[in-house]
Amino acid sequence: MLKIYNSLAREKQNFVPITPGSVRMYVCGMTVYDYCHLGHARVLVVFDMVQRWLRASGLEVNYVRNITDIDDKIIKRAFDNKESIGELTERFIRCMDEDAAALGVEKPDHEPRATAYIPQMLELIRRLEANGLAYQTAAGDMNFSVRKFPGYGKLSGKSVDDLRAGERVDVDGTKDDPLDFVLWKHAKPGEPFWPSPWGNGRPGWHIECSAMGSDLLGKHFDIHGGGQDLQFPHHENEIAQSEGAHRCRFVNYWMHNGFVRVDDEKMSKSLGNFFTIREILKKYDPEVLRFFILRAHYRSPLNYSEGHLDDARQALSRLYTALKAVPAEVAPIDWNQSPALRFRQAMDDDFNTPEACAVLFELAGEVNRNQSPVLAGQLRALAGLLGLLTRDPQVFLQATPRNEGEISAADIEALIGQRVAAKQRKDYSAADRIRNELATAGVILEDGAKGTGWRRA
């Protein structure tokens, strides 16, 4: 039985889908005005893993990950860059697709864009107005009346009276209450806008997810995920809007992944301490990054440093080394056998990927000891469920993501040829000199029964 930690209940709960055998899941994706950073990588990889495990568990999954392609930051960035909003967002959507693909993230079933859902947003706002939860300000904005929605704060554990709106940011004087948030912003001169019953304007921050979620998955669906920083106010407001408009429960299970940190501080755009995915991929294999993310539990903080990535790379090499030594027999996973059983237990326990990885390493040890193609096959198949160990071991071990200036495979092979000749005439000092030369260039030689192999350190 799959258990999921539900942020709404603050505890692990048995997962029971609304419709037996199928799952509807929505994850807050990117706002596309810049390159994806490591925090985005974590959401991408974590929910890709969740989606894969749900499917592996035999459930039919409808996975939606949205793209927010209209908001204040996008407008500002396009203006600063002197390009159109469309050009800007298209460009960064392409980059996001590239980054996600590199990390082995499968395409969601739907990737709706906010700008394609304006009518649905307007309909939601209309309902909220009809239900007495929305009002128009003197300035022309449509706002949500937080205090008129009972239960506001249930996701983030906040009580309306404890929220200190305006403590850190100036209060907008046109609101009825400082806690109210905007559903529809009236257009200022020069800003993009859509016509609406409340005048020309554009969507507020939260309404797009309520609209896309309910349009694609229904008013009530199973799982909603995203980064922990979205829990408040974004997800809290999504609940208020959706339940306020539809008058029914919005989401059963809320999942939030932990932050990526740098030097024990949250990695964020405002702190400026973020690393983009493509920046990291210049030095590290994308699978190393994926493994680095998955070897920690998704709810724990994940501290980033190159040292930790190096560590992850070594660990992943051990797995690939086992597969290199023993050809994996292609076979379905035997769920009755101990490794698979333990793997499933770990994953069913709120997606405990660190424990699942431990199973992988123990399996690798077995493979090394027994040289068993069957076990190697299980290792490969189980890891595949996490989107790991999908490549040729040789290709992984000889890959050169670190920098462009590295010695080429052809040069390495040539030197190995020379060394083999030296060894044949028992000129070991010449052989060792070549090995040391290669070692300096970051190449490790492995003399074996079948000849000399190599890999990058």
Next chain:
RNA sequence: GGCGCGAUAGCAAAGCGGUUAUGCACCGGAUUGCAAAUCCGUGUAGGUGGGUUCGACUCCCGCUCGCGCCUCCA
């Protein structure tokens, strides 16, 4: 001020009321021309003070420290 989370061996990171987590690094041995890889062996880790218990890293309470949210953020 309100709410919440965490503290595990050199580093990273899990489960678990009593039995080896796991990985990296380190050390000894096997293997190797020497290595690498692999295998075998070695680690009395669980912030601190109490309590519950036959027994606690694991449950309860206090304390200390760290972090997050209450503002845009994945």
